[in-house]
Amino acid sequence: MPLGPLAKWLLLAPAVALLLVLFLTPVGWFISASLMELGSWQDIWDEVAAVMGTGVIVRSIINTNGISLAVTLLTLVIGYPVAYAMTRARGLTFTLILVCVVLPYFTSTIVRTYAWMVILGRNGIINQLLLGMGLVDEPLQLMYNRLGVLIGMTYVLLPYMVLTLFATMKSVDGRLLQAAAGMGARPMTIFTRVFFPLTFHGVMAGSLIVYILAMGFFITPALMGGPDDLMMAMLIEREVELSHNWPVAAIMTIILLVITLSLYAVYTRFSDSSEERLA
Amino acid sequence: MMAGSFLRAALLRSVVFVICATMLAPILIVMIVSFSGDGYLKFPPQTFSDQWYLRFLTNARWVGSLWNSLLIALMSCVVATAMGFLAAYAMVRGAFSMRKAVMALLLMPLIVPHVVTAIAIYFMSARFNLIGFKPWIALAHAVVALPVVLIILQSALKAVDPNLERAAMIFGCGRAGVFRRVILPLVTPSVVSALLFSFLISFDELVISLFLAGIRSETLPVRIWNSLMLEVEPTIAAVSTLLIAATCLALVIEWGMRRYQEHRFGAKA
Numbered sequence: 266m267p268l269g270p271l272a273k274w275l276l277l278a279p280a281v282a283l284l285l286v287l288f289l290t291p292v293g294w295f296i297s298a299s300l301m302e303l304g305s306w307q308d309i310w311d312e313v314a315a316v317m318g319t320g321v322i323v324r325s326i327i328n329t330n331g332i333s334l335a336v337t338l339l340t341l342v343i344g345y346p347v348a349y350a351m352t353r354a355r356g357l358t359f360t361l362i363l364v365c366v367v368l369p370y371f372t373s374t375i376v377r378t379y380a381w382m383v384i385l386g387r388n389g390i391i392n393q394l395l396l397g398m399g400l401v402d403e404p405l406q407l408m409y410n411r412l413g414v415l416i417g418m419t420y421v422l423l424p425y426m427v428l429t430l431f432a433t434m435k436s437v438d439g440r441l442l443q444a445a446a447g448m449g450a451r452p453m454t455i456f457t458r459v460f461f462p463l464t465f466h467g468v469m470a471g472s473l474i475v476y477i478l479a480m481g482f483f484i485t486p487a488l489m490g491g492p493d494d495l496m497m498a499m500l501i502e503r504e505v506e507l508s509h510n511w512p513v514a515a516i517m518t519i520i521l522l523v524i525t526l527s528l529y530a531v532y533t534r535f536s537d538s539s540e541e542r543l544a
Numbered sequence: 545m546m547a548g549s550f551l552r553a554a555l556l557r558s559v560v561f562v563i564c565a566t567m568l569a570p571i572l573i574v575m576i577v578s579f580s581g582d583g584y585l586k587f588p589p590q591t592f593s594d595q596w597y598l599r600f601l602t603n604a605r606w607v608g609s610l611w612n613s614l615l616i617a618l619m620s621c622v623v624a625t626a627m628g629f630l631a632a633y634a635m636v637r638g639a640f641s642m643r644k645a646v647m648a649l650l651l652m653p654l655i656v657p658h659v660v661t662a663i664a665i666y667f668m669s670a671r672f673n674l675i676g677f678k679p680w681i682a683l684a685h686a687v688v689a690l691p692v693v694l695i696i697l698q699s700a701l702k703a704v705d706p707n708l709e710r711a712a713m714i715f716g717c718g719r720a721g722v723f724r725r726v727i728l729p730l731v732t733p734s735v736v737s738a739l740l741f742s743f744l745i746s747f748d749e750l751v752i753s754l755f756l757a758g759i760r761s762e763t764l765p766v767r768i769w770n771s772l773m774l775e776v777e778p779t780i781a782a783v784s785t786l787l788i789a790a791t792c793l794a795l796v797i798e799w800g801m802r803r804y805q806e807h808r809f810g811a812k813a
Contacts, residue, residue: 273638280631280650280690283623287687288653291664298667343563350560365564371741371791372571373748375765376784379772380570383577383585383781390573390587423567452549481657483751488772498659505663518660529655533648 299515316516322500326520329497332414332486333479337472339419340426344471348430352437370424378485381417382408385489413489421485422478426471433467466535473532477525497521571788578781585778596782606783609767612678613747616763619682620689620746625738627686628693633727635694636701654691658751661687666755676758684752689742696741700734701727733801740794747790 268276303309316322351362369377384390385407392404407413437460445455483498490496497517504514573587581591600606631650635643653661665684666675674680704727712722728735750765757766764787768780 268634268638270638273634273640276630276634276638277646279627280694281646283627283683283687283690284649284653287665287684288656288661291668292656292660295664295667346556346559347563350556362560362564365567367795368571368788368791369567371744371795373750373765373784373787373791375748375750375768375772376574376787377570379768379780379784380574382772383573383587384570386585388585393587420567420570452552477655481659483657483659484769498657501659501663505666511667514663518663521657522660525655525657 295511296515296518299511303512312512313516316513321495322513322517325495325497325500328493328495329480330524332411332418332482332494332496333476335415336418336422336479337476339415340423340475341468341472343419344423344426344430345468348427348434351427351431352434366424366427369420370428374421374484377421378417378488381413381420382488385413385416408489409491411491411494413491414486414494417485417489418479418482421482422475425478426475429471429474430464430467433464433470437463470532470535473528473535477528477532480521480525480528574781575785575788577778578785580778580781585781596778599779600782600786603779605762606767606779609762609764612757612761613764616678616682616685616753616761617743617746619679620685621739621743623683624686624689624693624742624746625697625735628690628738628742629697629735631690632694632697632701635698637706650694651691653688658688658749662752662755665752669756675756676760678761681753681756681761681763682746684756685746685749686742688749688752689745692745693738693742696734696738697731700731704730733798733805736801737798740798744791744794748787 300309303312347362347366351359351366354362382389386392387404387406387408389407391407392401395401396404407416441459441463442455445459446452450458481498482496483502486494486496487499487502490499498521501514501517501521504510504517577585577587577589578596579592579594580586580589581593581595582589635647640646661684669675669677669680708726708730709722712726717725748765749763750769753761753763753766754769757763762770764783768783771777771780
């Protein structure tokens with residue numbers, strides 16, 4: 266039954282109130298109060314200029330975008346064949362691939378990160394194996410550097426890419442591929458001229474969502490990264506927890522929010538049913 | 545031509561197999577390591593025992609954090625699912641001119657980095673002395689669980705034919721009756737999914753808890769985090785295995801509910 270305007274807003278009220286009290290108000294308050302601490306608009310502007318000129322902060326912005334881009338490309342390259350195989354698989358094979366994607370997806374990020382620390386650590390499984398086989402003389406540094414961050418983050422974000430790509434690929438009409446084959450197109454041509462263009466918006470949606478989520482990453486880089494892998498989210502946390510420098514945290518937050526929210530605006534263009542894809 | 549396509553298929557198959565194995569391996573390795581009888585992390589373990597589980601279950605701080613997590617997740621999933629259900633119903637059945645704007649607002653907590661949400665709530669909570677107050681942490685978790693609940697329930701409610709509701713009303717059923725006798729039975733599996741997933745989100749949430757938990761309400765993920773900062777001890781493997789088991793259980797219940805519903809109504813609900 267259609268709902269009247271009053272009933273509609275009454276039903277929405279609890280959820281909207283929750284977000285107002287515990288999301289919009291705190292974020293707005295934190296940013297405005299922290300900036301106000303600085304004084305006048307001129308002082309705020311001077312601080313922004315000073316922050317943007319600080320080496321550590323500029324490097325963290327570059328790091329964050331560099332790592333996010335690398336992770337996006339890695340998940341795309343690894344996720345594409347998996348999503349494709351899922352669209353082709355039936356029965357047990359499909360279930361098995363799905364389990365391999367969904368189980369990590371719903372496992373806590375800290376548990377997944379810990380798992381990779383067990384594997385990649387100095388006394389980790391890979392180093393034990395390599396030392397045991399005599400392939401290396403001393404343990405390799407696989408973690409607490411960029412390599413560790415990329416492996417950990419790619420692992421955590423891969424399911425988002427696979428599930429987004431799968432949703433798109435599933436909706437490709439198989440008869441189009443048959444038609445192309447029937448007219449003599451070779452498999453490579455079918456892929457580059459028919460299948461890939463038809464899944465392109467899924468590629469964009471998946472890449473954007475992984476990039477957006479990677480931008481805000483904190484747990485994995487904090488545990489698996491080295492001193493050179495400081496990301497924006499880590500820097501914000503550090504400014505609050507260690508330096509109690511709320512104004513700098515607020516300025517960094519604004520930068521992070523501007524980047525993620527504008528990318529999200531682009532994302533909504535690429536997927537009309539963005540809501541379903543996120544789940 | 546035939547040999548080429550056969551090779552390509554074999555190549556794709558082995559690539560996908562390797563990727564899937566790599567996806568599952570870390571989880572399996574943690575589970576195996578958790579039963580290690582050795583003094584430190586060795587793979588494969590030389591001996592097996594339940595020593596790390598015993599160490600977890602006999603340590604008051606670990607067990608306390610488990611209870612905190614359970615309590616917070618329970619409160620959080622009920623709140624998120626109830627609010628999400630009402631909002632989803634309004635979104636599906638209400639005529640909206642600003643549907644997109646409302647939806648964008650409700651989905652925002654998924655997009656905004658958790659660190660930002662966490663620090664902002666922390667900033668406010670410190671002023672009202674709410675750090676470590678469990679219902680407050682549960683509400684904060686509900687904020688990030690709400691979008692997921694909303695997505696699940698919205699697609700479930702969309703599948704309910706409004707004519708069924710209309711028919712029930714014509715036969716004298718009130719709004720409450722329609723809700724209890726028509727809508728709820730049809731979307732029960734999705735409500736269970738929403739409860740399970742919002743429970744998992746809260747149970748696994750780290751960043752917000754890190755700021756809001758204080759000393760009073762250290763949750764399991766926060767405890768893991770604090771202990772990982774010191775060393776990669778095998779007790780964490782035992783805790784992780786329990787968390788993985790909880791995830792598996794939730795996924796199996798969810799899957800079972802769906803199968804049951806399909807069987808009962810003969811269609812995908």
